[in-house]
Amino acid sequence: MRVLMLTIALAIATPALAVQPNEILDDPALEERAREMSKNLRCLVCRNESIDESDAELARDLRLLVRERLVAGDTNDETIDFIVARYGEYVLLTPRATGSTLILWIAGPAMFLAAFGIAAVYIRRRRPEAAPDTLSDAEKSRLSQLMDD
Template sequence: MRLGTIVLAALLAAPPALAVQPDEVLADTALEERARDLSKNIRCLVCRNESIDESNAELARDLRLLVRERLVAGDSDAEVIAYLVDRYGEYVLLNPPASGSTLLLWGAPLALLLLGGGLAAAHVTRQRAVADDGLSDADEARLKVLLDEGRDG
């Protein structure tokens, strides 16, 4: 029992295995560190919610190599990101910037929730107004007749 607990704790505490292969690692440690930082913020287009730094997919490997290639060519971090976004769209970023399309995606659920709440409040208010008005004189007379017939019958 104790050994199982220790093994489980070790597995939960272990850092995630990174998919970067030894043949991908750059000799220049400063460039490699930049490549790793960039790779942690670029989405694997196959795995979707993993960064290319974590993914074992072949496309993720290709993207990791592309990032390193661009860095070796002298691109800045911003230029590498711009290159990838031009090529694959903002979806390639794990944390896309707040722009028109992303603001619309984030704001639409809130707008729909507010619209639904407003419609529900209007419906409840309308129902209360109808209930508070009561019956008209003609309706009350008709109801009295029906109730009297029910008692007599």
């Protein structure tokens, strides 16, 4: 019984979409476009939540703005560009790889490769300890003499 109740509770706990019925467009094709774009726009209040999932007032305003732009005839790219121009690149959940963000996209892999190269050079240059030189005949006889005593 407890397992069943836990399963039901987990099923109900899925993220609820915050889009209100009065926000939904009459045209299903435009609404689908708006929902797809909303999933890729960050709520500026909730940080790592899309505006499609957020109940924040600013997220609602952004959802309405997306729908206004689509009804006005903007393409998806024009709508996203308009919102980015207003709120900056931070509004995108997946920032574009252009300009200053290109440095951020490249920095991670570049640092990994640099660290790997430094480690490889360090390991390669590390010399094993030199093996002791072989003993001369005089040293061997002296050693055996000491061992016998």
